[in-house]
Amino acid sequence: MxxxxxxxxxxxxxxxxxxxxxxxxxxxxxxxxxxxxMSLLSGDFLTTQNLLNVGVQAAVTAIxxxxxxxxxxxxxxxxxxxxxxxxxxxxxxxxxxxxxxxVWLAVILAIATGIACGLVNGALVSYGKLPPFIATLAMLxxxxxxxxxxxxxxxxxxxxxVSVFGETLGGWLPVPVIVMIVMGLVTAVILTxxxxxxxxxxxxxxxEAARLSGxxxxxxxxxxxxxxxLFAAVAxxxxxxxxxxxxxxxxxxxxxxxxxxxxxxxxxxAGGVGKASGTLIxxxxxxxxxxxxxxxxxxxxxxxxxxxxxxALAVLLDTLRRRAGATPTAASTSPGSGRRKAGRLAVMAVxxxxxxxxxxxxxxGSSGTSTRIGMSxxxxxxxxxVQMKAGAQAEAKxxxxxLTVTDAQNDASQQANQLQNFTTEGMKSIIVNPVDSDAxxxxxxxxxxxxxxxxxxxxxxxxxxxxxxxASDNVAGGRLAAKTLADRLGGKGSxxxxxxxxxxxxxxxxxxxxxxxxxxxxxxxxxAKQPADFDRTKGLDVMTNLLQANPDVSGVFAExxxxxxxxxxxxxxxxxxxxxxxxxxxxxxGLKAVGAGTLYASIAQQPSELGRIAVQNAVKAAQGKxxxxxxxVPVKVVTERNVADFS
Numbered sequence: 001m002x003x004x005x006x007x008x009x010x011x012x013x014x015x016x017x018x019x020x021x022x023x024x025x026x027x028x029x030x031x032x033x034x035x036x037x038m039s040l041l042s043g044d045f046l047t048t049q050n051l052l053n054v055g056v057q058a059a060v061t062a063i064x065x066x067x068x069x070x071x072x073x074x075x076x077x078x079x080x081x082x083x084x085x086x087x088x089x090x091x092x093x094x095x096x097x098x099x100x101x102x103v104w105l106a107v108i109l110a111i112a113t114g115i116a117c118g119l120v121n122g123a124l125v126s127y128g129k130l131p132p133f134i135a136t137l138a139m140l141x142x143x144x145x146x147x148x149x150x151x152x153x154x155x156x157x158x159x160x161x162v163s164v165f166g167e168t169l170g171g172w173l174p175v176p177v178i179v180m181i182v183m184g185l186v187t188a189v190i191l192t193x194x195x196x197x198x199x200x201x202x203x204x205x206x207x208e209a210a211r212l213s214g215x216x217x218x219x220x221x222x223x224x225x226x227x228x229x230l231f232a233a234v235a236x237x238x239x240x241x242x243x244x245x246x247x248x249x250x251x252x253x254x255x256x257x258x259x260x261x262x263x264x265x266x267x268x269x270a271g272g273v274g275k276a277s278g279t280l281i282x283x284x285x286x287x288x289x290x291x292x293x294x295x296x297x298x299x300x301x302x303x304x305x306x307x308x309x310x311x312a313l314a315v316l317l318d319t320l321r322r323r324a325g326a327t328p329t330a331a332s333t334s335p336g337s338g339r340r341k342a343g344r345l346a347v348m349a350v351x352x353x354x355x356x357x358x359x360x361x362x363x364x365g366s367s368g369t370s371t372r373i374g375m376s377x378x379x380x381x382x383x384x385x386v387q388m389k390a391g392a393q394a395e396a397k398x399x400x401x402x403l404t405v406t407d408a409q410n411d412a413s414q415q416a417n418q419l420q421n422f423t424t425e426g427m428k429s430i431i432v433n434p435v436d437s438d439a440x441x442x443x444x445x446x447x448x449x450x451x452x453x454x455x456x457x458x459x460x461x462x463x464x465x466x467x468x469x470x471a472s473d474n475v476a477g478g479r480l481a482a483k484t485l486a487d488r489l490g491g492k493g494s495x496x497x498x499x500x501x502x503x504x505x506x507x508x509x510x511x512x513x514x515x516x517x518x519x520x521x522x523x524x525x526x527x528a529k530q531p532a533d534f535d536r537t538k539g540l541d542v543m544t545n546l547l548q549a550n551p552d553v554s555g556v557f558a559e560x561x562x563x564x565x566x567x568x569x570x571x572x573x574x575x576x577x578x579x580x581x582x583x584x585x586x587x588x589x590g591l592k593a594v595g596a597g598t599l600y601a602s603i604a605q606q607p608s609e610l611g612r613i614a615v616q617n618a619v620k621a622a623q624g625k626x627x628x629x630x631x632x633v634p635v636k637v638v639t640e641r642n643v644a645d646f647s
Contacts (some may be wrong), residue, residue, distance in 0.1 A: 478513020
């Protein structure tokens with residue numbers, strides 16, 4: 001009887017211990033559930049290469065989040081870390097390449113830039129009495145603007161000696177993962193073993209009480225935001241190293257991922273709570289989600305919905321954990337409790353490893369029986385690329401192949417992640433529409449190493465081998481736009497140019513071609529150039545503003561139809577009468593405006609045809625058949641006279 005009772009109590013104790021571990025580590029529980037679920041759903045998930053991919057993809061977000069942890073623990077917020085990361089990387093690349101500064105000094109300047117931005121944030125919060133949200137929001141804009149000013153809107157090649165931070169050791173261990181672990185350990189030491197770490201918790205718990213106890217709150221906040229800037233600079237260097245270039249538009253939106261990682265990891269936005277391990281787990285949850293959803297071919301639009309829901313559920317789990325009483329008890333603080341807790345964690349780790357191993361054994365991976373092609377588009381927030389996707393999907397269906405389409409959201413780093421995932425999945429071939437031709441190079445080289453042919457669509461790939469380039473000639477299209485607009489104006493007049501997103505190859509090439517074409521028409525003067533980011537709403541706003549200073553313009557060239565339609569709206573009755581507007585892409589809405597006479601012309605690239613031909617060549621390359629190195633899709637001028645042929 002006594003023995004039975006002992007066994008029963010022992011079993012109950014084990015269950016209670018596991019339950020306590022799960023309750024005390026809500027984010028860890030969520031991560032375990034996600035890993036097991038993704039392993040069951042995709043045989044490509046639980047492989048060594050893919051798990052390393054997850055680590056690489058989490059690295060930049062985790063490093064940023066470690067810095068943000070300091071700020072959130074002290075009851076602040078930092079929205080500027082993404083911009084500071086981009087600015088620091090741009091400073092490094094610019095000083096090392098354009099200014100001839102020694103690389104070691106350029107790295108110091110980049111780190112100093114991050115710290116300086118953090119000190120400005122801290123000064124505005126501590127001495128300027130600005131709310132942290134407003135102070136760091138201002139720095140977000142200033143940092144991004146300075147990055148664009150320094151780079152002139154174009155990516156800058158990264159020094160080879162620094163690019164090692166984006167590579168691997170021994171051909172398998174990614175350096176970004178090592179940097180992430182090191183920065184995590186530094187964060188843990190600062191939070192738990194230093195005076196400033198204890199100060200953060202005191203300020204976050206009760207700032208007034210901390211001040212009355214003799215803590216120099218203002219100075220401590222300066223140090224906290226400086227640390228956040230330092231970590232952002234390191235993250236920027238790692239990101240640029242992965243892309244082998246400093247992108248002025250890099251890390252957009254990463255500040256939100258960093259904050260989400262910290263909160264998912266158990267930190268409180270009210271301050272006083274947070275730990276490095278929780279932040280790391282939060283970053284891994286986001287990386288596992290994105291990686292797994294890509295492997296499962298989930299629509300890029302639904303991915304955003306799923307990630308938002310999982311973030312909410314993870315935080316809800318943490319809230320339930322707190323309500324369930326997962327707080328330190330007398331038993332947990334008694335002598336020997338540390339050893340018991342470590343023992344329970346070890347048991348938990350063994351159980352998790354057993355479950356993951358079993359799942360891996362039962363689900364060994366993709367069979368590879370069908371032709372699978374991956375397609376990464378620079379963005380699906382543009383009708384041109386939506387049409388390219390539609391043409392590609394129609395051709396894939398007709399050819400009987402499986403096509404997975406992802407949306408890079410104009411983020412070169414996210415596109416690199418997607419291409420890595422395609423390589424891990426063992427796609428037969430990959431189609432990439434690069435966000436940036438240089439930044440996509442390392443990921444394409446990885447596919448080259450795996451003998452996976454890559455087809456470049458609309459934009460070329462630099463410093464890597466592409467089986468073929470299927471594209472229109474953007475430079476030639478720009479020249480054609482210049483001739484079309486000049487002929488309409490009779491070779492004389494003042495015009496406005498609406499530029500696309502700074503740093504993108506499409507904007508650079510179309511603008512270059514247009515400028516070259518205008519040289520033949522000295523009677524035409526460009527009175528203003530402003531970026532409107534390929535967006536219709538921004539095109540409307542920018543054109544409205546430019547008209548205030550230039551009310552007598554006679555022509556407008558917009559580097560895509562979306563901006564052109566915004567300009568048409570701003571011009572009102574002048575569009576198509578006293579002011580000629582020329583767009584680019586030949587989108588459905590653009591063609592309707594051409595037919596209505598409000599848009600004079602559009603340079604049509606036939607995006608559906610681009611997508612269709614890209615898939616045709618990807619299938620040929622996957623079958624080992626010969627493909628041409630370049631396939632040109634004709635660019636045509638669409639006016640009211642011939643628009644019916646395109647509609």
